[in-house]
Structure formats: C-alpha cells, structure tokens
Amino acid sequence: MKKVSQLICSFALGSMMALPSFAQPLEQPNSPDYNPKATYDGPYKLNTWSISAHFGPSMFFGDLREYDFWPVTKTSSDSHKESGTFQGGLTINKQLSYLFGARLDGSIGNLRGMKRRNYNRYFEGDYFDVSLAGTVNLKGLLMGPNKMKRWKVDAYVGVGQIFYDATAYDLTGGIKLRETGKKNDWIIPTGLNINYEVSKRFDIGLDFRLNHTNSDYLDATYGGDYDRTPNSFVIEDQKTSRKGNSELDSYGYGSIQLTYKLGKKALKVAKTDGKWDYKPEEGYYHLRYTDPKVLIKPPKILTLEEMDSVAKANRPEDIDPRLLLDTDGDGVSDFFDKEPNSPAGSVVDGSGRVLDFDSYVKNALATGAACSEIFANVMFDTDKNTIKPEYEEMLKNVAALMNKNGCRLQLAGHTDRRASDRYNIALSRRRVDAVKDYLVNQAGLTDPSKVIVDYFGSFKPIADSGRREGLQKNRRVELKLLP
Structure with missing residues (x-):
C-alpha cells in the first residue's frame, strides 16, 4: 500500500510539471489588452523577488511507519505516537517569467515513526534540508492572467540535500537499537504551492511537499533487515549495506505560508467598471500575478477623417520639374545647371559649367x-x-x-x-x-x-x-x- 501511494503522488506531481510542454489555455483571457502571441518589450518593469516563511506538521514515509496516510496517535495502550512532528523554514522566490520561476528552500524539523509488525521499533529524528526547485504557474497556464486574478497555484520539482540525525528504539522496552549519527543525502522535492494575494506586499497560502530521499536510513533502520521466527522477531541489521531491501525513505509536510513581495513602488491591480485596470506608470506590479503582455496597449484605430488629416499633414512638397530635366545632356539637372545649353560632349563641373x-x-x-x-x-x-x-x-x-x-x-x-x-x-x-x-x-x-x-x-x-x-x-x- 505504501509503495502504491507514493507512486500515485509522484505520478500526479510529475504530470503537473510536464503540463507546460503540451497544455494550452482552456479559454482566452477576457481582457481586450491581452495578446498571447505578443512579446513584451515596453518601458514597464515588474518586481520579481519575494520571500516566504512557512510552518506546519511534518510526516515520515518509510519502514518505521504503521499506516500509509494517517499517523498513529498516543493511546492508553500505546505509549508512542507518530503525530506531533513539525517543520518550519524560509523560501526565496524568483519569478523568471509569468509562468516559470525558481525557489530556494531551507527547512528544519523533526520526524517520528513506529512499526509493531516485524520491526517492533520506533524512531525519533531531527533534520535540516536545503533545495533548489523550478516552478510552473498552473493557474496562469490553464486560465490566463485575468481569471482568478488573486490566486497563484504552482507545481514544483527540484533537488537538494538533507542533513539528519535519528535514533531507533525497541517499542517494548525502549532500548536504544541504533543511532545514525549526523548524516546527509540527496533529496528530490516535489510539491504544490497555493497562494492568495492579500495586498500589494503580502500573500497567504498553503504549501504541500513530498521529499524523496536517496536513503533507506532516515529512520535508523534498513528495510527488510529482519528474520521472522515462530516465537519472536529478531532484528539482524545489515550494517554493510547502505540501503535495505525495501523502498527508499521519504518525508513531507503541509504548511501555512506567508509571503512578502520585494521590490520598489509595489502595486496591486484593481478593477474599474468590471475590468482589471493596469496603471504601470504609477509603480511596479509583481510578476507573480501580472503577465507583462497585459501591459501592452492595443494600437489605436484611426477614423477615416483622422487618417486623411495625417496624410495631409505629412504630404511632401511638389517636386520642382527642373530636377527631372537635363536639356543639354551633360549629367547635371536643369535645376542646378548654370549653363543648361552646353555643347554636346562638353566636360562640365558639378554646377554644369563647361571646363x-x-x-x-x-x-x-x-x-x-x-x-x-x-x-x-x-x-x-x-x-x-x-x-x-x-x-x-x-x-x-x-x-x-x-x-x-x-x-x-x-x-x-x-x-x-x-x-x-x-x-x-x-x-x-x-x-x-x-x-x-x-x-x-x-x-x-x-x-x-x-x-x-x-x-x-x-x-x-x-x-x-x-x-x-x-x-x-x-x-x-x-x-x-x-x-
């Protein structure tokens, strides 16, 4: 069951990240100023940086976990629990374009897990991770810049490192079985980030993240390192192997997020007469919510009277017919020729005088x-x-x-x-x-x-x-x- 659930999560997040290669907007934005084929080369700039703080419960997925989706809580018959672990951290966001961006994450937290069957163990551990991920704006990709204007939904995937220290204990007697010591390994973070624009400076949101690790030792236990006997479970650790026989460990979290949008003269677009009214000359919108293409104003269509007025104002003066005549054939037009009747074959200077x-x-x-x-x-x-x-x-x-x-x-x-x-x-x-x-x-x-x-x-x-x-x-x- 655990393997199936992780495969489903990975496939769903991978599919979302692949959308930019083939997805098209379901419906064109209703703004008359929006041109999906136009490029932005106007004078208006946009703010692109932001910083986020997040906090929420963390969850471990690995060998020492009783159920796939719901953590075990403390009961009268069980002195240990998997719930009650948390994480918090900071994220630096850089919006590279309206649809794509990058984020640098750093988180610190703790993890717990237990398994009665086969292992009869529980573990506790602390970790710190850092990662760099690419993001794609799913809301903008599927709905354009003006529908659900205040919302931003990003899918992301990246790469990073986890630094952890965990200890495994016997579930019955609480005897310490193994300590990992301070270790580190690679992680691949995947996630979904939902934000709502509260003001020109602040957003609130939710961040759901699953970190796939390159280790089976996050719970201080190698998967499959047990030998079942008729009367008891005996743990025989495979100390010579980096990974066990089971799936690699992973962990994740769901958190509340507060984002501060950096940049000068921040603006938040407002509606006028039912339409989004952009005023880029007053400051800087943020690229998180504003597609630069909407700042391109449509060309003015002139009336027939206006076109006639422009044509008359730009009409060139009539050409002097003497510019087109060369009576004596000396190569100097009559307009400039000082001797317009030079004998044929005469050598003349630039003013038509015979030399x-x-x-x-x-x-x-x-x-x-x-x-x-x-x-x-x-x-x-x-x-x-x-x-x-x-x-x-x-x-x-x-x-x-x-x-x-x-x-x-x-x-x-x-x-x-x-x-x-x-x-x-x-x-x-x-x-x-x-x-x-x-x-x-x-x-x-x-x-x-x-x-x-x-x-x-x-x-x-x-x-x-x-x-x-x-x-x-x-x-x-x-x-x-x-x-």
Whole structure:
C-alpha cells in the first residue's frame, strides 16, 4: 500500500510539471489588452523577488511507519505516537517569467515513526534540508492572467540535500537499537504551492511537499533487515549495506505560508467598471500575478477623417520639374545647371559649367595643384588615327603634368558607326595607341605605366550618328586625368 501511494503522488506531481510542454489555455483571457502571441518589450518593469516563511506538521514515509496516510496517535495502550512532528523554514522566490520561476528552500524539523509488525521499533529524528526547485504557474497556464486574478497555484520539482540525525528504539522496552549519527543525502522535492494575494506586499497560502530521499536510513533502520521466527522477531541489521531491501525513505509536510513581495513602488491591480485596470506608470506590479503582455496597449484605430488629416499633414512638397530635366545632356539637372545649353560632349563641373581642359592643365602645372578628375577629347578624321596639330600642345602639357604631379591618365578610343564592328574596334585601338605613343615618344612622358587604355569601337557614341556633326564628335579618344 505504501509503495502504491507514493507512486500515485509522484505520478500526479510529475504530470503537473510536464503540463507546460503540451497544455494550452482552456479559454482566452477576457481582457481586450491581452495578446498571447505578443512579446513584451515596453518601458514597464515588474518586481520579481519575494520571500516566504512557512510552518506546519511534518510526516515520515518509510519502514518505521504503521499506516500509509494517517499517523498513529498516543493511546492508553500505546505509549508512542507518530503525530506531533513539525517543520518550519524560509523560501526565496524568483519569478523568471509569468509562468516559470525558481525557489530556494531551507527547512528544519523533526520526524517520528513506529512499526509493531516485524520491526517492533520506533524512531525519533531531527533534520535540516536545503533545495533548489523550478516552478510552473498552473493557474496562469490553464486560465490566463485575468481569471482568478488573486490566486497563484504552482507545481514544483527540484533537488537538494538533507542533513539528519535519528535514533531507533525497541517499542517494548525502549532500548536504544541504533543511532545514525549526523548524516546527509540527496533529496528530490516535489510539491504544490497555493497562494492568495492579500495586498500589494503580502500573500497567504498553503504549501504541500513530498521529499524523496536517496536513503533507506532516515529512520535508523534498513528495510527488510529482519528474520521472522515462530516465537519472536529478531532484528539482524545489515550494517554493510547502505540501503535495505525495501523502498527508499521519504518525508513531507503541509504548511501555512506567508509571503512578502520585494521590490520598489509595489502595486496591486484593481478593477474599474468590471475590468482589471493596469496603471504601470504609477509603480511596479509583481510578476507573480501580472503577465507583462497585459501591459501592452492595443494600437489605436484611426477614423477615416483622422487618417486623411495625417496624410495631409505629412504630404511632401511638389517636386520642382527642373530636377527631372537635363536639356543639354551633360549629367547635371536643369535645376542646378548654370549653363543648361552646353555643347554636346562638353566636360562640365558639378554646377554644369563647361571646363576648359587645356586651361586646367596649364594652371595645375603653374600652381602645382593636385590632379582632379577632368575630361577632354582628341578628335580624328574619318578612318584615321593621326594626331592633329591642334592637340599636340595639350598632350605635351598633359605629359608634363603627369611627370610633375604623378597623375594617371585613362584613354578610351571610339569611332563612328560606319564600317563593321570588328574594324571599328581595331580602329579605336589604333587611335588610343597613337595618343599613347605621342605622349611617350613626342611629349616626353617618363612612366608609360601611368597610362590606362581601353577601346570601344562605335558602341559608346556621344552624338547622333545620323548627322555629319554627330559622326565627327564620335571619332575621338577620351582623355581622363586621375589623381
């Protein structure tokens, strides 16, 4: 019977602890502010620590126990009893979330037990235990944060140590049979904790706990260490074995509990017009009773008039059409272009003004200014790659500037669209080579590696190839000075 009862208790408590993995709320909370899928990242904080004191009767379950559930009381025919043992202690609680938490327990108490049949013994002992357990809020898990708002029901399981000292006596003559001395062993506490929120600082409750020990010696008796004879019971202790042949001992208690909730500016939620009215700006609610998700206010739904007003207030100014136009095609919009009618193919600055490449090079030579990106074109006659005399002075100045300031030069050869693509590619290459050859052999460029060459044939025109003027502008080598 004892084994069956302990199995039932363990299974029930284990089932309660397993609920978080598969249980869902039976009914959604009736608060319009509650969103079970929302995460709390708002500005409001909650208090999470509390401390509890508990006191109540203790009970032993093991070899020296007469009945499974009810202790033996003292009668006229029996000078010993199992009742009248008590325990008390403190618990430090930390709420990790609305549903889960942790508790650190310390208890001190005493135990008694007796067994007439087989053993003819009784024992008395004192103990102190300490344990760390994880908790799950069953009320919040099954009913949400607003139903039975003032109640908190936790199931818990953990691990700890017991320190005990017990003595076993002969039930008939009171002879001392064995003393355990001061010993300690592991325990696994399981329990159910019920609390009611009395005020913003205090809770009252009940705590029911069963401690499973890793010892069969809590009653100073190894189970099964007896030999039955026809006339008497003879105890033959198995002193060489840590555990006997019976189940391991356990003990528990039921206690009254008073909890003080720590933290600053404590609040207790109240009802307004039949609904829970949260005011987190006034202080701190406790995570024991408040799901942070209820502090998330629902978004305001705007009316059509409000949406129209917001749209008008945030309407951007009309764009100046000149920002979208570039009349002369120089890459600067007419809104910023100081010379909106620059000739096609002109090299311009950021304000659209035409830059004189030759003047820039001469000025840089005279002042020693650093090189900047600037363009120029060397034009060619039809199907020719001969440098015209009007470009010779400019190329000599470019070579001198490169020798003096270390500038680099990028050359890109082009043709008009007449002739085949293969022929035009070859012609554009000959034109680039002609310019580079002039820079090195005629203009005196000392470092040819500073010249970067490329050629595109007729694939990158800058003017309309359907007109004679356009054909002339496309027969070119582009020069681009680089720092």
